[in-house]
Amino acid sequence: MTQLSVNINKIATIRNARGGNVPNVLQVALDCEKFGAQGITVHPRPDERHIKFKDVYDLKAQINTEFNIEGYPSTDFIELIKSVKPTQVTLVPDAPDAITSNAGWDTKTHQSFLSDLIDEFRAMGVRTSIFTGTDPEIIEYAAKTGTDRIELYTEPYATFYPKNKEEAIAPFVEAAKIAKKLGLGINAGHDLSLENLNFFYKNIPYIEEVSIGHALISDALYLGLEKTIAAYKNCLK
Ligand SMILES: CC(=O)[C@@H](O)[C@H](O)COP(=O)(O)O
Numbered sequence: 001m002t003q004l005s006v007n008i009n010k011i012a013t014i015r016n017a018r019g020g021n022v023p024n025v026l027q028v029a030l031d032c033e034k035f036g037a038q039g040i041t042v043h044p045r046p047d048e049r050h051i052k053f054k055d056v057y058d059l060k061a062q063i064n065t066e067f068n069i070e071g072y073p074s075t076d077f078i079e080l081i082k083s084v085k086p087t088q089v090t091l092v093p094d095a096p097d098a099i100t101s102n103a104g105w106d107t108k109t110h111q112s113f114l115s116d117l118i119d120e121f122r123a124m125g126v127r128t129s130i131f132t133g134t135d136p137e138i139i140e141y142a143a144k145t146g147t148d149r150i151e152l153y154t155e156p157y158a159t160f161y162p163k164n165k166e167e168a169i170a171p172f173v174e175a176a177k178i179a180k181k182l183g184l185g186i187n188a189g190h191d192l193s194l195e196n197l198n199f200f201y202k203n204i205p206y207i208e209e210v211s212i213g214h215a216l217i218s219d220a221l222y223l224g225l226e227k228t229i230a231a232y233k234n235c236l237k
């Protein structure tokens with residue numbers, strides 16, 4: 001069964017626009033859980049433009065589902081993970097000034113850096129995931145780091161989907177087959193939406209988790225959070 005983890009970065013973006021506590025990020029996370037989300041994802045960035053490090057501690061203390069923290073493994077990020085010990089850490093190779101995540105790791109070049117981190121996080125009981133593209137060699141090198149999972153970076157799929165969904169999904173199906181053969185768990189995320197999610201799921205039904213934020217929170221403006229979460233979960237069948 002593919003789990004839905006709701007990325008609540010965008011809720012924090014709205015809150016930060018006024019400097020107060022509206023909307024309340026923690027309450028939204030709890031409501032996402034109440035409405036059926038099987039996990040909460042955050043991606044604290046160095047400038048704290050959306051999720052703040054304090055949010056991460058507050059969330060850890062209150063949420064009951066899977067807590068997935070994504071980010072570039074800077075010294076501050078590594079310390080945060082060690083102290084919070086979420087269910088899962090997803091390592092993303094973002095430059096500090098990246099507008100959003102825009103590529104997976106070059107796992108061949110960064111194999112030893114990643115392996116050391118993976119060892120450290122796994123030793124403290126935190127599940128690990130590495131954000132990757134679909135290149136088979138990159139996935140083979142991801143497996144060599146000892147990571148539990150990879151997260152497939154789905155922006156290229158989402159962008160190409162409206163033009164040709166069969167061609168858009170093909171490299172992801174291949175990548176997932178390779179990852180599965182290598183014993184890796186597979187997550188996916190970035191720009192997944194009500195439009196493209198079901199086709200992704202139907203082609204890779206053994207995907208373990210999707211993390212979705214931007215489109216889901218945008219849909220919630222029209223449908224409300226409860227109906228939106230139900231609609232996304234309905235795409236995972
Ligand atoms: C890792 C990833 O795919 C990102 O989509 C992410 O976590 C979203 O980050 P922003 O909300 O900062 O764009």
Ligand SMILES: NCC(=O)COP(=O)(O)O
Nearest residue numbers: 007189190191211213214
């Ligand atoms: N890992 C992807 C994620 O958490 C959310 O990405 P997006 O849906 O905001 O593009």
